[in-house]
Amino acid sequence: MGAKAKKALKKNMKKITASAAASSSSQLAAPQNTKPSADFLPLEGGPARKAPATKTIENKATVLYIGRLPHGFYETEIEAFFTQFGTVKRVRVARNKKTGKSKHFGFIQFEDPEVAEIAAGAMNDYLLLEHMLQVRVIPPEDVKPNLWKGFKCQYKPVDWVQIERKQHNKERTLEEHRKMLNKVVKRDQKRRKRIEAAGIEYQCPELVGNTQPLPKKIKFSED
Template sequence: MAENVALQQSKQNKFTKQVKNIKQKVSNGLLQIQDDFKPQKHKRQYGLIYIGHLPHGFYEEEMKEYFKQFGVVTNVRVSRSRKTGKSKGFGFVQFLHPEVAQVAAETMDNYLFFNRRLVCKYIPPEKQQKSVFTKAVWSTQNYPLKISRKMHIAKRNLSQKKIVVSTKTSLKKIKMKLNKLAELGIQHTLKPCNVPDDMQHLLEGRSIDSSNSRKTVSTKLNDNIISKNDINIKMQRAKISEICQNLNSKSFKILKKNRTKKMTLPAPSFMQNDRLKRLAAAELLKGDLVNKVVKLKNKIKT
């Protein structure tokens, strides 16, 4: 280490004496020099300002865009409600340099902004809290009450298997509590309501055979199959009724007399009508010829 490194000439003599003393201590073994010395990282000091009386619509994105005119904005946060996600009317803006934050706080304090008088205060680094930007950032689309509401709705819309399991566990807990009351000698008339017949044994302490349980399961499955078939039949009947309603009443009729069905054919077209008339005329001619032949035969016999 050089002895003539002092920045001021007036303090050079004092500096050389201190260097000699350190060298003697090192030679005597009183001091040790570290080869792998790593200097401590200096924590950067950011500029932070508090903003109050925020107007409606002036939130995170708008605040960041507006305060960019003063300098580099590193972080923005608007304090919001946990229940609704709406703004509480105040927030924080963090700048890269503390000097810029001071200028922004001085210029924007008592500034009339959308019929609101802004309150801007500079927070020095000694009074800044670390938890300002570490908390979760809520919004009107994402806030705790909405998340818990979604979870509650998901719990309500359970499948049939989960409902059965949850009811069994709840009934077992109720049974345990009732047993404790009975052990303590407390008389009560507590009875849970709307308990299904398949789960009455959980309260009474009885055990059901596996065969009976299998039978109940099979009967439930059969009931489900029958109900599905009934639904399909009802759907088919509804479709048939819709088709019949769309058709003309003259074109399609069903008459029920003595368990026999008679159907009236639809009205024939122009071409079909002519053809039918010709066939009817031919049949009438045939009938007349037959009648004439029969009459001649009767005359001959007589």
């Protein structure tokens, strides 16, 4: 190796050592932020990303389902009992459309959602008049629009005795009267056959039907 080559090699070595010293000094001077930011989540093998914002879901459920209601525990009793938790807006007990009897379940609505949540937790599996109540909160999206239809109307039971009395005492035409008598006679004949088949000697009284003849048409003269 000649003298010129040795000088060039020494210059290159000096440049390399100077650049290495400058890079090490810059690394020592720069602040090392090893603690990750609170708004960022470190990922393995990739850059940090911002944490997703959590949305708080607001509780708006105010309607409760009440199951296994005992006999005699109806709208007025439910409202009076549940007012100890808070203000009650509406109460409805499911009833039979024909008889008006309770189906042993109902619904109640509070003004405050927090009160509804507390009432559901306190009254679920509560023993009342030998009935274990089943109470739960109904989400707002599951509440049907016609749930409170006619909840203030007091149900009047149907007087079936009065209806049957009117049906029995109504005025019938001769044709309707004949049909009714024919049904009675056929029913009596079937009863006689059953008595004879059973080997019972019994003389059933004869049924006498009183059917009036059809009225004659009266023709009026032109005079």
